[in-house]
Each structure stands twice: as C-alpha cells, then as structure tokens.
Amino acid sequence: MTAASVAHLAGRLAVLEEQVRELVTRRRVGDPAADDPFRGLYLTDAAVDHLLAGPRPAADPDVAADLAARVEAAAHAAERAGETVRLRALARSADLTDLDTGLLVVALAGEIDHRFEQLFGYLNDDVSRRRPSVATGFALCGVSLTSASARHRVTHGPLVDLGLVVVEDGDRPLPGRALRVPDRVVAHLLGDDTPDPALADALTDPVPVETGGTARLRAVLDAGVRLVHVRQPAGGAAASSAAAALAHGSPAREVVGLDLRRAGADPVATVRAAVLEATLRGAALVAEPVDAVCDTPGAVEALTGDPGVTVLVGERAWDPAWAGAAPLLVDEPATTTTQRTTLWSVALGLPGSGVDVGAVTAPFRLRPEQVARAARSAVAQAVLRPDGRVTADDVRRGARAENGTGLDRLARRVEPAVGWDDLVLADAPLRTLREVSQRARHRDRVLGEWGMRPGGARGRGVAALFAGGSGTGKTMSAEVVAHDLGLDLYVVDLAAVVDKYVGETEKNLERIFAGAAGVNAVLLFDEADAVFGRRSEVKDAHDRYANIESAYLLQRLETFDGLVILSTNLRANIDEAFTRRLDVVVDFPVPDDAARRLLWDRCLGPAVPRGDDLDLDFCAKAFELAGGAIRSAAVTAAYLAAAGSGVVEMRHLVTAVHREHRKLGRLTQPSEFGPYWELVER
Numbered sequence: 001m002t003a004a005s006v007a008h009l010a011g012r013l014a015v016l017e018e019q020v021r022e023l024v025t026r027r028r029v030g031d032p033a034a035d036d037p038f039r040g041l042y043l044t045d046a047a048v049d050h051l052l053a054g055p056r057p058a059a060d061p062d063v064a065a066d067l068a069a070r071v072e073a074a075a076h077a078a079e080r081a082g083e084t085v086r087l088r089a090l091a092r093s094a095d096l097t098d099l100d101t102g103l104l105v106v107a108l109a110g111e112i113d114h115r116f117e118q119l120f121g122y123l124n125d126d127v128s129r130r131r132p133s134v135a136t137g138f139a140l141c142g143v144s145l146t147s148a149s150a151r152h153r154v155t156h157g158p159l160v161d162l163g164l165v166v167v168e169d170g171d172r173p174l175p176g177r178a179l180r181v182p183d184r185v186v187a188h189l190l191g192d193d194t195p196d197p198a199l200a201d202a203l204t205d206p207v208p209v210e211t212g213g214t215a216r217l218r219a220v221l222d223a224g225v226r227l228v229h230v231r232q233p234a235g236g237a238a239a240s241s242a243a244a245a246l247a248h249g250s251p252a253r254e255v256v257g258l259d260l261r262r263a264g265a266d267p268v269a270t271v272r273a274a275v276l277e278a279t280l281r282g283a284a285l286v287a288e289p290v291d292a293v294c295d296t297p298g299a300v301e302a303l304t305g306d307p308g309v310t311v312l313v314g315e316r317a318w319d320p321a322w323a324g325a326a327p328l329l330v331d332e333p334a335t336t337t338t339q340r341t342t343l344w345s346v347a348l349g350l351p352g353s354g355v356d357v358g359a360v361t362a363p364f365r366l367r368p369e370q371v372a373r374a375a376r377s378a379v380a381q382a383v384l385r386p387d388g389r390v391t392a393d394d395v396r397r398g399a400r401a402e403n404g405t406g407l408d409r410l411a412r413r414v415e416p417a418v419g420w421d422d423l424v425l426a427d428a429p430l431r432t433l434r435e436v437s438q439r440a441r442h443r444d445r446v447l448g449e450w451g452m453r454p455g456g457a458r459g460r461g462v463a464a465l466f467a468g469g470s471g472t473g474k475t476m477s478a479e480v481v482a483h484d485l486g487l488d489l490y491v492v493d494l495a496a497v498v499d500k501y502v503g504e505t506e507k508n509l510e511r512i513f514a515g516a517a518g519v520n521a522v523l524l525f526d527e528a529d530a531v532f533g534r535r536s537e538v539k540d541a542h543d544r545y546a547n548i549e550s551a552y553l554l555q556r557l558e559t560f561d562g563l564v565i566l567s568t569n570l571r572a573n574i575d576e577a578f579t580r581r582l583d584v585v586v587d588f589p590v591p592d593d594a595a596r597r598l599l600w601d602r603c604l605g606p607a608v609p610r611g612d613d614l615d616l617d618f619c620a621k622a623f624e625l626a627g628g629a630i631r632s633a634a635v636t637a638a639y640l641a642a643a644g645s646g647v648v649e650m651r652h653l654v655t656a657v658h659r660e661h662r663k664l665g666r667l668t669q670p671s672e673f674g675p676y677w678e679l680v681e682r
Contacts (some may be wrong), residue, residue, distance in 0.1 A: 003079035007084045007188065009050035011071030012087065012105045019140045020119050021642035026306040027123070047611060050666075055544040063218075072443045073335060086189050090164075093282040095307045099150060101161045102141040106132050107165050107179035111186045134167065135175035145175055154179075161305060177636055178386035184273075188280045196273050202264070203274070204257035206243035206286055207368040212333040213238070214239035219285075220328060227304055228311045229290070229318045234517050234561060237339070239288045240368035243313040246284045253309060257369075267293045273436040280307055288313035294322050294362075302324075334460075337444045343368055347375035348390060349678055360392045362441045363485040364399040364520045367560075374398035396486035399520060401491040403488060407515040410508070411490040411523070417484030418468065423480050424598050424627060426508040432586045433477055436464045437484045439583055440563045463581060467529075467571035468588025471628025474567040475526060477586070481565070482522040486653070489523045504539075508553045516562050527574040528566035591627060596620035599627050603634035604648065609641075615676075622672055623657050633660045651679035 075085045092103045109116040109130060117130035124133050126634070135145060136155055143150045151174060159165045164185055168178040168394045180441040184196045195203055199677045213230070220228060232238035239257060246253040256278040271293070278285040283302040287308050288376040291314045293299035303312060304325035318329055341358040348357065366374060378398035407413075424435065439446075439462045447453045466474040475491075516523045554577050566582075568574060579585070591599060597620035604610065625633065636656035641648040654676045661668050670677045 004075065004083040005189075005191065006267075008071065008078070008085045008087055008546070009074040009112070011067070011074065013109055015064055015068045015071060016109055016116075016140065017331070020116070020123070022064060023123060023136075023139055026120075041473060044054070049419065052154050054609075055058055057575060070125050082493050086191075089282055090189070090280060093308060094158050094164060096158060096164075096278050097153065098587050099141055099143060099153055100157060103137045103154065103159060103179065104165055104181065106137045106140050107181045108186065108189065110278075111181055112190075126262055127477050128600070129178065131168075131178040131180055132173060134177050134179060137179055137486055138175075147590055160306070161273055162279050169459070182276075184276065187282065193281075195277055199270065199273050199277060202262040202270055203277070203668045204239075204259045204369055206255055206257040207241035207343065207347075207372050208244035208247050209237050209335075209339060209368050210244050211237050211241040211328065211339055214241045214244050217242060217330060217332075218249050219332065221245055221309060221311075222250050224310050225328050226307075227325055228309075228328040228330055230311060230313045230332050231317060232315060232332040234315060235365040235367060236315075236332050237335045237368050238313040239286050239311075241332060242284075242313070246311075247287075253555045254281055256281060256283045256285050257643045258285060258287040260287055260289060263293055265298075267296045267299045268302055271299055275302065275306045278310075280309060281309070282308035282313050284311065286313065290314035290322070291316045293460075294319065295338045298576075302548075305611045326518075334444075334448055336449050337362055337442075337624075338449075340366075340371070343371050344375065344395075346380065348395065355390060355392050355395065357395070359566075360486065361399065362444070363487055363563075366399060366402055366520070370402045374402050399486070400488055403519045403521060407490055407512070407519050407521070410512045410515055411492045413521075414479060414482075414489040414491060416479045416487075418476060418479055419483050420480060423477065424471065424595050424602060425477070426589060426592075426595065429586050429588055432584060434482065436462065436565070436584050436586070437481050440481070440485055459561040461557075461560045462563045462583050463557055463560070464565045464586065465571070465574065465582050466565060466567040466578070466588060467545055467574075468569070469590060469626055470569055471626030471630075472588035472590060473525070473627050474588055476627075477588070478522060478524045478565045478567065481563075485522070485563075487563070488521040489524060490519070490521050491526055494525075494527060503624045509553065509556065513556055513560055516564075517560070521562070523562060523564045525564065527568065529568045529570055531599075535576040554578065554581065563591075590624070593620050596623075596630065599630045600634065602669075603627075603631045604638075608638055609647040611647045613650045614648065615650060616655065616675070619653060619657070622674060625660065629660050629664065633657050634661075650676060650682070657680045 055146070075088055079085055079088065082610050087105075088099070090096070092101075098667075107207075108630070110120060116132075118127075120129040120136060121130045123136045123139075124130075132140075137154075138145055138147075138150060138324045154160060154165075154167055154174070160167060163182060164180060164433070166180045168180055169178040171174065187194065217228070217230065228242075230238040230242065235426055243255045246255050256274065258271070258274045260267070262270075271287075274285060274287070277283075285308065287302075287303055287310070290300060290303070292311045294314070297375075301324065303310060304323045304327070313329060320325065320326070321534050326329040326410070337358070341361060344361045348355075364374075373397070375398060378390050381394045381397060385391075420434075423430070443460050443462055449602050452459075453596040466477060468474055479489050492512060497505060497512065499505045499508060512523070554575075557578070558581055566574070566578075571587075597616055600616045633653070633656040636659060637652040640655060644652075654673055658668060658673070658680045673680060
C-alpha cells in the first residue's frame with residue numbers, strides 16, 4: 001500500500017473526528033443528561049423533554065470543511081504523481097457519490113481506530129451499540145433523514161448492492177440500523193490484496209491468448225461496452241481471449257477470473273464475492289461458464305451487477321430470462337492448432353528440449369487454463385527424472401490428467417499399453433488404420449483452419465468403423481490408435497446403454513457423448529451393430545421407436561467433436577447412413593500363415609520358457625485361428641506348463657489349441673493335428 005493511501009485514510013478519519021466533535025457539541029446544547037455516567041442506559045424525564053424541545057443550534061463546520069479540502073487536495077496531487085489512493089480508486093470503480101464515500105468512512109472508522117466505537121455508542125445514545133447507525137452516519141455527513149435519495153443510497157445503492165457496506169438489524173427502523181464494513185473491504189483499504197477465502201477455489205487467472213475473436217472483443221470493450229456475453233464452442237478459449245483483449249486494450253485492465261463450476265453450494269454468494277473483489281481491484285470480471293449457474297435463480301443477475309467491465313463466457317446462447325441486463329452478444333471461433341501449440345510452448349518453456357510440442361499436443365483439445373495446469377503437471381513429473389528434462393510422455397500424462405471423471409461412470413477406461421510394433425496386421429489395413437490416427441491429429445487444421453467441412457453445424461470429430469471377424473484385432477487396434485495419440489481409451493459398456501424403456505437408450509447415449517466431449521480420449525463402441533443397426537420398415541410401434549433411436553444416433557455422430565470408433569463382427573448389419581458418416585472404414589482380415597506365425601511368437605512372449613520341441617511353423621500352417629484365439633491358446637498353454645514342468649512344450653500348445661477348437665464349436669480332426677495328435681490331452 002502506498003504512503004498516499006495511508007495518509008488519505010488518516011486524513012479522512014481526522015476529518016471524521018472533527019465532524020464527530022461538532023455533532024457532540026450540537027447534541028450537548030441544553031442536554032440535561034450530558035454529564036450522566038449512565039447515559040444511554042435509560043431516559044429521564046428531563047432527557048425526554050430535551051428530545052421534544054426541537055432542533056438545537058449547529059456548530060461551526062468550517063474546521064472540518066477546511067481539513068477535508070486539504071486532505072483531498074493532497075490525495076489529488078498524489079494521484080497526479082502516479083500513486084494509488086485506494087479509497088478514491090474504489091469510489092471511482094464502484095461509482096460512489098460523496099455521500100456513499102462519507103458513509104463508508106463512517107462505517108470504517110471503528111475498524112481502524114477503537115475510540116470511534118465509544119463515540120458511536122454515545123452518538124447512538126446506546127453504549128451497547130458501538131457501530132454507527134444510519135442516523136449517525138447521515139448526521140455526520142450532513143444529510144437529513146427525510147432525504148429520499150439519501151435513504152435510497154443505503155437500501156439499493158452501490159454501497160449496499162456491491163457489499164461495500166452491510167446494513168444490519170433489518171427489523172429496526174432504517175435510522176436505527178447499524179452500518180458495518182466487511183473484513184475484505186477493510187483489508188483492501190489497508191493494503192491487503194488477499195482474496196476472500198470463500199473465493200479461493202473459484203478464482204482463476206486466465207492466460208491471455210490472442211485468438212480469432214480477440215481483435216473484435218477488444219474493439220467492443222474499447223468502445224465502452226461494459227457487459228459482454230461470449231458464446232464459445234466446446235473447449236474454446238474465450239476467457240483467455242477476453243483476458244488478452246483486456247490486458248492490451250485502451251485502457252489496459254486487470255482481470256479477475258471466476259470459474260463458475262467451482263461456485264460451491266451457494267453460487268449467488270460466490271458470485272457476489274467475486275463482483276466485490278473485481279470492484280475493489282478496479283478490475284474486469286471474466287466469468288465462465290455461465291451455463292453452470294444459469295439455472296440458479298439470481299446468479300446471472302448478480303454477475304451483471306458489476307459496475308465495471310464484465311465478460312460472461314458460455315457454450316449456450318444467451319437467454320434473456322437469465323437477467324434483466326442485456327449484454328452485447330459475441331461469438332468466439334474455435335482455437336487453431338497453431339494457437340494451442342504456442343500456448344503449450346509458452347506454458348512448458350521448453351526451448352531446445354527436443355520435444356515436438358505441436359505433434360505431441362495436437363490430439364488434445366484443452367482450454368488455456370487446462371494447458372497451464374497440464375504443463376505444470378508435466379514439469380512436476382520431470383523432476384523425478386535424473387536430468388529433470390520434460391519428455392513427450394510427461395506432456396501427454398499432464399494433458400490426460402485434465403480429463404474429468406464424468407465418463408468413467410458410463411464407460412470402461414483403458415490406459416493404452418500397446419503400440420504399432422505390437423500389432424500384427426496386413427499392409428493395406430495397417431495403412432488405413434494409421435489414417436485414423438492422422439485424421440485425429442490434424443483434424444483442427446483440416447476441418448478448422450482449412451474449412452474442409454463447412455455448414456450444417458458439423459462437428460470436428462473423426463468416426464471410424466473397424467469390421468472383421470472375432471479375434472482379428474479390432475479392439476487392440478483401437479488401443480494402438482489411442483496409444484499413438486497419447487489418449488485414454490474408453491470402451492462403452494452396452495449393458496449400461498441399451499434400455500428396454502422407450503427413450504432411455506437415447507438418454508444414455510447422450511450422456512456418453514456429452515461426457516466424451518469434455519474428455520480427450522478415444523471412444524470405442526464394441527459390438528456397435530447392437531446400437532448402430534439398420535433401420536427397418538415400420539410395421540409396429542417397436543420398429544418406429546427403434547428407427548427413432550437410429551435417427552438420433554445419425555445426428556449425434558455427425559455433430560460429435562471427438563474420436564469415436566465403432567467395431568463390429570457383422571459389417572452388413574450397420575446402417576448405410578452410418579457408413580456414409582464414417583471417415584474411415586478398416587476391414588480386418590483373418591491372418592494368413594505368415595501373420596499367424598508372428599502372432600504365435602508374439603503371444604508366447606520373450607519371458608515364457610520354451611521347449612525345444614516347439615514347432616510354431618506347424619501351428620501357423622495347420623491351425624487357422626484369428627489373433628484372439630491364438631492369444632487365448634497361448635495363455636492356456638502357459639497355464640498348463642506352469643502346472644507341470646514349467647516349460648511350454650508342444651504338447652501344451654496342441655492341447656490348448658484343441659480346447660480352443662471346442663470352445664469355438666469347431667470339429668476336431670486328427671489329421672489337422674498331424675503327428676502331434678497323440679500329444680493332445682483329451
């Protein structure tokens with residue numbers, strides 16, 4: 001706090017002391033109880049007669065007026081010299097009149113100088129009430145209690161509406177109500193900038209980011225607009241864009257960020273505390289998302305009550321029913337890959353680290369504040385490494401840490417543990433599979449910056465279909481794609497989706513898509529034909545509602561912004577309308593001899609002890625099994641070996657294959673097992 005602020009507060013209290021002295025002198029004129037030590041505890045007959053005797057002569061106010069002029073002149077000179085005088089700055093920020101400021105000083109006096117408590121008890125004629133009453137405040141400010149405009153200032157004026165002064169004892173007549181200054185206001189005027197503890201979780205510090213909408217928003221704010229509602233797409237950076245517009249506007253403004261998702265049990269109280277904080281600092285308030293409190297009565301109304309600049313951010317369109325004020329409506333475009341890469345680079349501070357920030361972070365669509373947290377998480381993880389260098393894996397882990405838990409209740413989370421080298425697939429489907437990853441990585445550039453999917457409110461998502469027989473690697477391929485992008489894989493549990501009651505399946509699917517929109521992950525619908533099946537001719541009500549379900553999915557899939565993979569064993573069962581909306585279709589063939597040989601070797605792994613009689617070439621040629629069946633047989637053979645000699649031998653393998661055939665319902669021919677038929681344990 002500057003010396004000028006301290007001197008100005010001390011000067012105002014000195015002026016108030018002179019005003020109290022004048023008021024005491026005026027009260028004592030002819031007062032029969034002036035020297036009564038029990039004054040304020042009872043009323044004598046003489047005191048009652050004195051009260052009814054009419055107005056007393058006024059004392060000379062010149063001393064207080066002259067002192068006030070000198071105090072304000074000194075404060076004005078300090079401000080011209082570049083110093084901050086907090087009381088005057090607060091008066092400008094809150095649009096306070098001279099009466100408002102005077103009442104604020106009166107209510108503040110007892111918080112700074114305890115002598116005023118006793119003086120107010122005397123002036124209130126009640127030694128037990130040591131805060132100034134409205135009547136005492138009016139008297140000290142030279143205002144009559146019959147002034148309607150003055151009474152309005154302590155009932156609906158900014159002093160009360162903003163929470164700078166609290167008028168207590170609401171059950172008493174207005175003149176007898178006490179005036180109190182909240183602790184946060186007192187602390188600010190005394191130089192303490194620590195926010196209200198009730199706001200600790202909700203206050204944010206938006207990272208200034210120049211986006212496509214920053215220039216327009218800056219022009220709007222520079223033109224003097226005080227209330228703006230910015231509608232942004234999911235994962236947008238409107239709050240950061242507003243921070244950039246305010247920081248580099250004319251004039252430049254400090255920003256108080258408010259995360260309305262953390263408004264707590266009483267959003268209205270949190271909002272009012274944030275508005276007070278912004279008013280005290282003379283800062284602009286940037287609050288997001290409005291959608292989080294729009295259904296709470298009075299919350300948005302309280303947000304629009306800030307006398308300063310307020311920028312409200314949300315994904316929903318502005319509803320006039322939310323508040324009486326009418327904000328200027330602005331749309332914020334989605335952030336580009338280049339903007340997010342710049343933000344990541346600044347947050348990480350990794351010059352010359354060898355990490356390709358653009359390539360690593362391209363799949364993640366995070367808000368600027370999420371990027372800042374993810375970067376801090378990545379740097380913290382790097383501390384555990386001897387050289388302390390941040391790696392690409394650290395960045396990915398930090399980004400994944402920003403995923404919420406809303407989707408965990410609707411799908412099974414899988415942390416990918418396999419990569420391209422673990423995948424055994426023919427060249428043609430492998431190339432198509434890599435295209436899925438490429439589309440997810442570059443979708444913002446192609447669909448956003450280059451505008452390759454205009455109109456129709458289409459999303460920027462990527463939809464792929466994995467079709468093939470059971471065990472051909474569809475689920476594993478989805479995990480590989482997720483691993484390549486550095487994302488989590490969420491496998492949708494169809495049992496939690498499909499519901500026999502009409503409309504419930506659509507509601508469950510909407511919860512999944514809505515949850516996935518806020519999570520950077522790959523969404524996998526395994527056995528997708530159960531919900532993405534063909535529409536049929538309407539013969540009864542069941543057909544009609546089944547077709548409605550499919551129609552909903554068609555619309556929702558087209559507007560989805562994430563990466564969704566559908567897998568099916570029966571491609572023919574997928575509706576053609578779904579196929580048209582798919583970006584990539586990958587057909588998974590049954591592996592040939594060479595692929596099966598490699599699968600047998602991969603599934604047994606390097607750690608399993610192998611017998612000298614293992615003939616993997618024979619297994620690959622003789623047994624036409626898909627990758628899933630081979631993996632299952634290899635695991636069975638390992639268990640048989642563990643229970644026996646501890647070494648996987650050919651007898652274990654052929655026995656495992658025999659059991660796999662029985663499990664699949666296949667006929668077992670001795671000729672298929674050739675010379676190893678006698679080793680099968682039947």
